[in-house]
Amino acid sequence: MAEQGQTTLLLGAATLAAMLLAGDGAVAQKRGGSLVYANVSAVGTLDPQAAAAVVDLEAIHHIFEGLVEMGEDYGAKPMLASKVDISPDGRVFTFTLRKGVKFHNGKEMTVADVIASFERYKKVSPNAPALADVAAMEAPDPHTFVIKLNKPNSLFVEVMKTPTYSFAIIPAELKDQPGRELEPVGTGPFQVQEWRKDSHLILKRFDGYVADETAKGADGYAGKKTVYLDTIRYNSVPEANTRLAALQTGGADFIATIPGDLAKRLQGRSDIKVMSVIPFCQATFITHAKNPPMSTNRSLRQAIATLVDADEMMTAAGQVWERNPSLMFKPSYYFSEIGASWYDRHSVDKAKALLKQGGYAGEKVVLETNANYAYMRDSSQVLVEQMKAAGINIELKMVDWTTNQADLSKGTGGWNMTITGLCSGPLLGPQQWRLSLAFAQNADDPVVTEGYAKMFATTDPAERKKIWQGIEKYFIEEGYMMKVADIADLRGMNDKFVGIKPYYMQRFWDVWAK
């Protein structure tokens, strides 16, 4: 029965693959063509180890590659390594490097480059604490890299797949270049042709690219990447209306982030498609765990969590969204319904009861938000009205995104709660979530520190999931994270190219011109 079920599933997958191939295969794959991508801002840095903005990372991952990368399912997949062996105690990781891989400068990649890359990472990356437990890095031969940890970390390979602050491999001779000033020489399928900061970046096909022939095809940021396009031009077009006009007039072939209301303008254009990437981020309210009155009044936090109305908030923002009670996206192994009882309660009466229970005496609550992101602004405004209806003394503090982000990262600005879009954590797993959990300013909470220590120590995936669920439950039940919804990113493209698929960060290998 199980066998039959499996066969059916395989047939289904084969049929689907055939359908996809028929769609793509209608136009023969050929080299050539230049794609123009209008993005929301300019590429600011091409240093993979220091970059965190999606706009930068999309270009970076065409130029650089790591030992492992995230696959189509966002799990860790080998890229410059052909395999990874993990010792039973989770302390020693042995990477066998692929042979014959070339940098854009023509040099072959060896373990010396890998060690130099990790050394530089420790110096320049804001994510350097991820390597704090590294005891030694060794090179037993030119194509083997061994990394030894002080403490077990069964998720270390998962940590290394991060596209943000990527563990990309650079030529050893560049190891002393300062952060954000790295010469963009990698092993990726594209190389830099022209870069005018604050304006545009042109990448050209790297004809010396050595693809991973052992893989069946492209797999997320890993697998066998085949490059057909001659060039990709990344243009900076911050104004959404102008990006849309560029797509409509042929000034751009692909555009990023279309607001929901503007997407309607593309209806009736058979040559233009809107691609919805969902889940993309999570809209989540965050509580400051150190600022009273919310830090000292659990019932107040829970009362506010009880007011969150996902439908009302997302409708106000004109956002494409999905319901999801979890801090993880649905495809994730770590997804669960553990927070379901606290999700989308939208009850003023229950909130009032909780306020009474907690002895709330009208202390002021500051909600900081920004005007740059409609879903953050509008969700906050809806919550403010609901808080007023429940009798909470609320002050809405509207700032720009730059201020909001700095206040969120540093816990400054006197906010009690704020809202943000959490993207990579829910997509990539608990190891990535750790960075975002710190926004609640309680990263030193024993539930977090001890939970993560246990999670890293265990090699049993089921046990890890259980530990994560404990952390997730704590953050939701205690009202430190108030999940609103999974939200989409809408992207637009014309019909001149084949092979463009939705993914968290856009890729243009295995894409060809008609």
Next chain:
Amino acid sequence: MKLRVLRRLVLRLGQAVPILLVVAVVTFFLMHLLPGDPAAIIAGPEAGAEAIEKIRHQLGLDRSLPEQLALWLFHLAQGDFGRSIVLNQSVLEALSERLPVTVSLTVVSFAITIPLGIVAGVLAARFRNTWLDSAVMFLALVGVSIPGFWVAILSVILFSVTLGWLPASGYAPLADGVRPWLLSLLQPAAMLALFQIGFLARMARSATLDVLDQDYIRTARAKGVSEWRTIAKHAFRNTLIPVVTATGIILSLLMGGSVVIEQVFALPGVGRLIVQAILTRDYPLVQGTLLVLAFMFVGINLLVDVIYTWVDPRVRYG
């Protein structure tokens, strides 16, 4: 006479030094008063407080404000405008790359504004209290009242998307040829000119009306000189003094207006540079750019002074 003008120029340039110093200090404090932290932007949304603090230290942002100001002024005195925090590029290099775009936009916009504004104003004055006067003044009022940002978006929808006459965004450098350069600038320049045409038309109308009421105009008419010759030969030059003042202001406003227009039309000029620099709290870039712009405004005022001496001999010999 030439020596006198030269002396006047040198004096004005000397007066610019304290002005620029005040601009420098005010800009410095205004930028640092803004909440937000460039180190947090550089580190990224997932960076911890420790990583942000490390970057603040590298950038010297952990020093006291007076110390940072003194250091910046010290480097300025040596001609060093600093280095952009976000672009990792010297401020002067960043500016020199973007200035041709903004200058091109300003020049084309200026070339649209001046003839249209003056002709509309003179016509309105000549046909005072007629339908033409009302129409010109109504359009001028519309021009100065509607938000440039909104009109620019409507213009893109009409001229780029619907009619397909002009590109929706982007800049073609002059090196690519005059035609693509002009095509890429025509729409943004026209949108930028819209406000200024209205302003100049109202100014030119008022100045022409004043002159047309003068005795020497009445005398010219009494002598039988044709109406257009009276306006062209006797009235026009005398209307130029307030109009030249207005064009100086317009030139400055066009450069200022480029901030919005460059953003809408995705032109990689100084206006967009400064918006991005403010959004990312790139202190050296904002400070350096504003200082250079202030210097340019001083230069424009100086140019207006020189033109005065050409237009009105009373200024030259006064």
